[in-house]
Amino acid sequence: MTLTENLFENLRMELRRGCLTLAVLAQLKQEHYGYTLRKALAERGMEIDESTLYPLLRRLEAQGLLTSEWREEEKRNKRFYRLSSDGELIFARLLDEWNAINTSITNLL
Amino acid sequence: MELLDRYLQAVKKHLPWERQDDIIAELRANLEAQLEDKEAEFDRPLTKEEAEDWLKQLGSPLQVAARYQRQQYLIGPAIFPTYSYILKLVLAWATAIYVIASVITIAAQGLGVEALVGISLVHVALRLPWIWLINAAIVTMIFAAVERTGARFPEKLRAFGPMAGPMIGPMTPPWSSMDLPPVGAADGDWAKSRSFTRALLGVFFGCLFLAWLLLVPHYPFLIFGPGAWHLKALPYKFAPVWSTVYWCVVCVNVFDLAWKIMNLARGAWQRPPNRALSLAMHALSLIPLGILLDAPEHKLFLLKNPADAATLGGALAAANKGTLQVLAIVVAIVVLQLGWGIVRVSLDAYRKRVAAR
Numbered sequence: 501m502t503l504t505e506n507l508f509e510n511l512r513m514e515l516r517r518g519c520l521t522l523a524v525l526a527q528l529k530q531e532h533y534g535y536t537l538r539k540a541l542a543e544r545g546m547e548i549d550e551s552t553l554y555p556l557l558r559r560l561e562a563q564g565l566l567t568s569e570w571r572e573e574e575k576r577n578k579r580f581y582r583l584s585s586d587g588e589l590i591f592a593r594l595l596d597e598w599n600a601i602n603t604s605i606t607n608l609l
Numbered sequence: 610m611e612l613l614d615r616y617l618q619a620v621k622k623h624l625p626w627e628r629q630d631d632i633i634a635e636l637r638a639n640l641e642a643q644l645e646d647k648e649a650e651f652d653r654p655l656t657k658e659e660a661e662d663w664l665k666q667l668g669s670p671l672q673v674a675a676r677y678q679r680q681q682y683l684i685g686p687a688i689f690p691t692y693s694y695i696l697k698l699v700l701a702w703a704t705a706i707y708v709i710a711s712v713i714t715i716a717a718q719g720l721g722v723e724a725l726v727g728i729s730l731v732h733v734a735l736r737l738p739w740i741w742l743i744n745a746a747i748v749t750m751i752f753a754a755v756e757r758t759g760a761r762f763p764e765k766l767r768a769f770g771p772m773a774g775p776m777i778g779p780m781t782p783p784w785s786s787m788d789l790p791p792v793g794a795a796d797g798d799w800a801k802s803r804s805f806t807r808a809l810l811g812v813f814f815g816c817l818f819l820a821w822l823l824l825v826p827h828y829p830f831l832i833f834g835p836g837a838w839h840l841k842a843l844p845y846k847f848a849p850v851w852s853t854v855y856w857c858v859v860c861v862n863v864f865d866l867a868w869k870i871m872n873l874a875r876g877a878w879q880r881p882p883n884r885a886l887s888l889a890m891h892a893l894s895l896i897p898l899g900i901l902l903d904a905p906e907h908k909l910f911l912l913k914n915p916a917d918a919a920t921l922g923g924a925l926a927a928a929n930k931g932t933l934q935v936l937a938i939v940v941a942i943v944v945l946q947l948g949w950g951i952v953r954v955s956l957d958a959y960r961k962r963v964a965a966r
Contacts, residue, residue, distance in 0.1 A: 534639040535646075550643075551668045554636060555676035578638045 623674030
């Protein structure tokens, strides 16, 4: 990987990091477990590695933005996540922020 | 699937023990669901090669487990600037103390100036990296502990105020725009205001240094290290003039510390350092050096047993002579620095006068 590509990759990762959180919070207005969440995000164009998504869910839960529960589905125990009430508030504020940034960038371009 | 079991077992090994089972159960459920989807897509079980490729795509077990770790770094960006500052400070002090202690030890052994440029100096230089390494390790361990504590109990670090600020939120010390120092580009570093953290750390390390200084007479190993026991066995002792010098140094440090505390108490810590005071402190440091140079009969070290004069008198004289020569060089350097400081202050004052006309 050349220096420019490496720099681009680092900047891309930085740009994506915050967006991933927003995407996950948006998708978890409906209940999902890890794998179906990943599939749902991928279907909407937001591909996330397993090794990024699953720990991210844990972190968001630890921060109080998500709630989770173990439940059996298709003869297998799965951990289902959804937005907590705090998560809903934070998500709404983040969405406003995202829209404001988006508008600013569009105006700048 | 045996390969998946082996993979999860390898991941589990690197996970935090208190959450291992929970994380592995969740990961297993997700990966098994993914595997089922893949097999449904191919309409057959995965071959060994396909399964290996799939697990390879997930990442090495160590990488996967690392993402679940709460602590991703030893010292985070929030406290790194403070860490870097303290590390530099500690390394500078450790070097200065070690060099001074080594010179005194060499001199006390009666080897004189010649030895300083010979084997002893090489020995001292070779040990210096170890001194740096040990001190850096201690500082790093302390900051790593602060980082971990901050990550686990952020509320406990509120007491650290600005130091913990970035780690626990946008906490900044109260300030008023009236406290801002005047703009003075020509003043360079002198016009720069100091941060509260820096002022607080100045007081903290001042206290620490003073405590260390006061403990040195009772615990000589604090300055000489393991050499203290070696010194005890030597037939030489320090002349009484060192006691006068010691208390002189203590007084200078008490004065300096009191000044820093006063500045902190009256909220003057943001003002740039006072140049005149700095020069005065510089001049004060000449007093202990002068006392040593003016030691009675130019004797800085004495024999514990005067009866040994016949055998050890020559070495003692060489040690006294060598130390006095080193001191003379140090005094010359300090005087030159002081002179340069006075010239700079005078030049700046002159420039300001000219600019004001």
